[in-house]
Amino acid sequence: MLKRILYAALLAIAIIIAAVAWNTLRLTSRQIEVKPAPPLALDRDAVAARLAGALKFRTISDAASGDTNAEEFTRMQAYLQQAFPRLHATLKREMVGHSMLFTWQGSDPQARPVMWLAHQDVVPVAPGTESSWQQPPFDGVVKDGFVWGRGSWDDKGSLVAQMEAVETLLASGYQPRATLYLGFGADEEVGGRRGAVEIARLLKSRGIKMDYILDEGMLVTQGIMSGVSKPVALIGVAEKGYASVNLSVETAPGHSSMPPQKTAIGMMSAALTDLERKQMPVELTGVAREMFDSIAPEMQGMNRVVLSNLWLFAPVVKKQLEQSAGTNAVLRTTTALTVIHAGNKDNVLPGRADAVVNFRVRPGDTVGGVMEHVKQTVNNDAVHAELDAGSSDPSRVSPVDSAQYTLINRTIREVFSDAAVAPGIVIGATDARHYKDVSDHVYRFSPVRAGPEDLSRFHGTNERIGINNYLEAVSFYVQLARNGK
């Protein structure tokens, strides 16, 4: 009897090993096979200098007013006009506040137009960090193979590269078949209400529907994804939602010499501890699953074995991915305790405690679901939970099995031929989310290479872009236009 059980167990193990091996070996690359795009003849120094020139303007946006730094925006627009004369002579420019909408009329009026987005505004330099910059943030310095400065990466890099691409195409006598729109917001960093929202409204009022929209977003990562030695270019097909929940507890204020069993601070602390401990679940489904399915064949060793066999290893993989803040943010609706206020004197029990918990909502979850989760987890009627204004559900997921996704995928493979392409989820918010009524195919990809040490430059200190990489970015947009014929 014992022998039989042992045999059965051994047989089961052998079958599992065989299945794991079979899944690992039969896994074939999902990457599109393409010929690398022919190199573009670009004047390296002039191209780098034109980007550097745009970094000299302090186009810092302000949520409170659209007129803050108005002069800087106007001066940068005049600079761009002078730097890209063909573009400005051929394309129609419409101003929406300080935001710009360019139209490059296509030759075929029946072809569905397409749209590229970028933004003119930048985030400020955090006070006290100016001296840590190797090059001043607003001098537009070209040095050691890099263009340095605030906006070189986010997002003047994309904006000027798009203009450079259009200028290059015009110089070669090219005219697009489908009309190409360029939407350059002036307030993306503060929510896009005056820029992207208004441009989208304008396009909608004209009944214009784009074949696809491409905005900034995910990157060509190098050495960021563990287990993959080649660069991985991620195309953002969705972005997470945003929900801040205001929590408050009101009790009778009193003297601390005779405290009740439950105080405002105690109840609030318990609620916050529970929310941090019992997070919403990690899900290896939808876009996250497709991302790993696309990357697994490009991996080596155990990573490949494990990711090829999620039917068996999913629980282990989830545990592992949860440990890293980066992958955790992709796989779940995250919970962040961001604000707490209560009390102002050591011997007085406060009558009120307030806190804010910020959730970033994974596609698949909803803001309503977050509120439900908060109520169930806190499970105390004394803790009042209210959704803050400005919350938004995650974006729609743009299809991966579409001609539009394939166009972008193919173009990346042609220009960044060393990179594997996979779909991804954008963790932050971009202008693209305001365009959901203007296109069913909204994608988020910046043709920028980034290694682990580069991530802190984003909105941080020593922002820069490699000149070689910037030339690739220009080539990417040229190739994207040409492929869209």
Ligand SMILES: [Zn+2]
């Ligand atoms: Zn940006």
